[in-house]
Amino acid sequence: MKDSEHPFFRPLWRRVAVVAVCVIWSIIEFATGTPFWGMIALGFAGYAVWQFFYLYKPAEEGKATVEPEPKE
Numbered sequence: 001m002k003d004s005e006h007p008f009f010r011p012l013w014r015r016v017a018v019v020a021v022c023v024i025w026s027i028i029e030f031a032t033g034t035p036f037w038g039m040i041a042l043g044f045a046g047y048a049v050w051q052f053f054y055l056y057k058p059a060e061e062g063k064a065t066v067e068p069e070p071k072e
Helices: 012-031 035-054
Strands: none
Touching: 012 035
16 A cells, blocks of 8 residues: 555544544444454554554655755
8 A cells, every 4th residue: 555655644643543433443343243344444444553653654845856966
């Protein structure tokens, strides 16, 4: 999921919100008696934690996209 580096996910609260929605969805599915969908939603939450907190490296905003030419 390369889209985890999208600028939308830079603020921490958005990444936390995505994980929270997946966990809440999983709880609702387990509470209504559909453990299959609960496990799928829990898998989404686990994958989101992996992408947004373990592997996430925020892009440097001041980083130049083109290398400056070396001066002689």
